[in-house]
Amino acid sequence: MNPPAGSRIVVGMSGGVDSSVAAALLKDQGYDVIGVMLRLWSDSNTENRCCAPDAQLEARRIAGQLDIPFYVIDAQDAFYQAVVQPFIDGYAGGITPNPCLNCNRQIRWKFLRSRAKALGAEYISTGHYARIKISKNGSYQLLKNPDPDKDQSYFLHVLTQDDLSWTVFPLADLSKPEVRQLARDYGLAVADRPDSQDLCFVGQDNYRGFLREVDPSILKPGSIVDLDGVVLGEHQGLAEFTIGQRKGLGIAGPEPYYVIEKDIANNALIIGFKNKLGRMSFNAEDVNWISGESPTDPFNANIRIRYKSKAVPGKITPHGNNLAHIELTESLPDITPGQAAVFYQDQICLGGGIIQRKAL
Numbered sequence: 001m002n003p004p005a006g007s008r009i010v011v012g013m014s015g016g017v018d019s020s021v022a023a024a025l026l027k028d029q030g031y032d033v034i035g036v037m038l039r040l041w042s043d044s045n046t047e048n049r050c051c052a053p054d055a056q057l058e059a060r061r062i063a064g065q066l067d068i069p070f071y072v073i074d075a076q077d078a079f080y081q082a083v084v085q086p087f088i089d090g091y092a093g094g095i096t097p098n099p100c101l102n103c104n105r106q107i108r109w110k111f112l113r114s115r116a117k118a119l120g121a122e123y124i125s126t127g128h129y130a131r132i133k134i135s136k137n138g139s140y141q142l143l144k145n146p147d148p149d150k151d152q153s154y155f156l157h158v159l160t161q162d163d164l165s166w167t168v169f170p171l172a173d174l175s176k177p178e179v180r181q182l183a184r185d186y187g188l189a190v191a192d193r194p195d196s197q198d199l200c201f202v203g204q205d206n207y208r209g210f211l212r213e214v215d216p217s218i219l220k221p222g223s224i225v226d227l228d229g230v231v232l233g234e235h236q237g238l239a240e241f242t243i244g245q246r247k248g249l250g251i252a253g254p255e256p257y258y259v260i261e262k263d264i265a266n267n268a269l270i271i272g273f274k275n276k277l278g279r280m281s282f283n284a285e286d287v288n289w290i291s292g293e294s295p296t297d298p299f300n301a302n303i304r305i306r307y308k309s310k311a312v313p314g315k316i317t318p319h320g321n322n323l324a325h326i327e328l329t330e331s332l333p334d335i336t337p338g339q340a341a342v343f344y345q346d347q348i349c350l351g352g353g354i355i356q357r358k359a360l
Contacts, residue, residue, distance in 0.1 A: 001132045001140075001168065008032040009123045010116035011166060013063065013110060015055030016049045018127030018171060019060045021179050023188045025170040026125060027066050034119055035063040036069040038112065042078040042201050043213065049198040055117070058190055065188065073115050075107060082106035084201060091211055092218050093337030094264035095357055099199065102157030105158040113166065125168040128152045130349075132164050132172070137178040140164035141289050141347040142197045147175035154307045157352040161292045162268045208240055222267035224251060227260065227276060234271045244334035246279060258333070264357075277332035284341045287322045291350070294318045301343045301350060303328065305335055311344055324353055 002010065011023040013035045021133035027033045037059050042048035056072060083102045090097030105213050108126060116124045129145035130153045145151040159167070171179055183191035202210040211218050219237025220313050226232055235241065240248070245259040248270060258277045261270040289295070296320050302311035303326055314328040326341060335355060342352035 001136065001164075003123050005030060006032060007123055008034065008119070008121040009104050009125050010034045010036050010112065010119060010121040012112055012126070012127075013037050014050050014060040015058035015062070015190065016127070016192075016196070017180060017183050017193050018129075019189050020059070020127075020190050021182050021186070022125055022127040022170040023062065023068065024188065025221065026168070026184070028069060033066070033068045034116075034121060035059060035066075035068050036115065036119075037070070037072045038075040038079075038107065039072055040107070040200065041076040042085055043210070045273040048200050050196070058193070062188055062190065071119075075112070079107055080112050082111075086212065087220070088215055090116075090338050091207075092215065093357075094238060094262050096242045096336050097338045098340055100155050101158050101340060101354075104155055107164050107317070109159065109167070118285050123166045123168050123223055125170060127171055128154050128156060128169055129174070129176075130169055131170060132167060139291055140200060143347045144245065144349065145171070145175075150176045153168065153344075154304055154340065154342050154352075157290065157340065157349055158288050160288070161290070203250075208237075211237075211239055220267065222269065223270060224249065224269045226261075227270065228273045232257075232271070233294070238264070238267065238269060238295055240254070241269055242334075243298060243336045243340045274333075278329045278333040279335055280329075281325070281327045282341070283356045284324045284326060285322065285356050287318070287324045287351060287353030289351040295320075301345050304342045305332060305355065306339060309334070316343055322347065322353065 011027055013019045021324050023033055023035055037052050040048045044087050060070050079101055083099045086102055087097050087099045112124055123239055129150040131143040132145055133141045135141050141155055144153050179190050185322055202242045218239050221234055221236050223231045224233040224235050241259050246256055249257050251257050252277055255273050257271040258274055260272045263270055298315055298317040302317055303314045312328050312330055314326055317325040337357035339355050340352050343350040
């Protein structure tokens, strides 16, 4: 999707190669580009990697090189309420939350758009690897990026028709190597800057250390039991485990054990052998249909239950209240409550929802 010539576009900049190249491409195409970095929450012991001092310095340097205005806007309170607190609450409730989804919906789109409007911008842009297409009936579609290793439509399934109508993805058809080469062509110093892989707000520690610091009660010891209820050992907190996990159990058996389920009511970790792992159906809640309309009848699609997992064919039966029932054609071992199930037909991302916790 190409905005009208001369449109003012706010680019969310992180100091990384993707957003820097996005800004450079838009500037090169003659748009009125403004760079914005959102200052996100982090605890007192660390810096949020998305807006650390070195990232701010890099983003400001790139903006100067491109001769575009650059602003750092405080979004700490909004980020904590929309992203961090639900992350904490999710683990306390026994799920494995995906904070990037709330960040995209509430911060990188809703919050950033409100600030973009204040700057007189008609559009916002990010360095995401995904495409936007206008269908024959005039609705907006979200499509995969051609590079399967970098496609980020999974994280963007939360966007609406309104969101897509004022969003620009300059990296729509580009692969990561192509983006890095463009950065070199533009003379941007971030061309070889490594990608950030971990949660931005937990610092150098992992999420377990973060949870221990903010709410130690989430990580309280309990029993590890088999499917018959026999106690086999003790865990140090259910939040340390996810469905399908094999490592870190510390329980010997005739064959490896895997995490089958979490019994929140009894603070018990249920484990079993591989042949007991996996299921072929589940429910999803908080389903977002990118078209803006929920299908009325069951339909077939490919379903991805993790960002890097393969898409598996299945049948989706929509229900009211943004719910859906999913039946897969094969059993998957890591269907994890709190993660997103995202629906695809060919290259089109139809939407998705949050996997519900299995009732015990």
